[in-house]
């Protein structure tokens with residue numbers, strides 16, 4: 001389950017930020033997760049409980065902002081939503097090689113105390 005190692009990286013980053021702000025606790029963590037990030041939200045929540053235990057982020061809330069994947073069509077010069085991981089432009093049918101977003105898994109904000 002690679003969600004565990006992804007969440008460990010999030011934890012390390014969160015703890016570093018919390019230390020920098022001299023926080024005593026991390027109460028909430030917000031992540032952006034792209035629809036093509038290849039993670040299971042339920043597994044991510046489980047990983048969060050596991051890796052945050054015994055840190056100042058133990059018991060913190062995990063907020064997940066879903067990011068819909070989008071590609072850019074160089075023929076139509078516009079972006080379009082990616083459905084089912086398919087990057088064919090719905091207007092002209094060209095295969096896009098430019099994924100604008102959808103693979104991210106990033107820490108966007110922390111609630112510190």
Ligand SMILES: [Zn+2]
Pocket residue numbers: 073074075076077089090091092093094
């Ligand atoms: Zn197109």
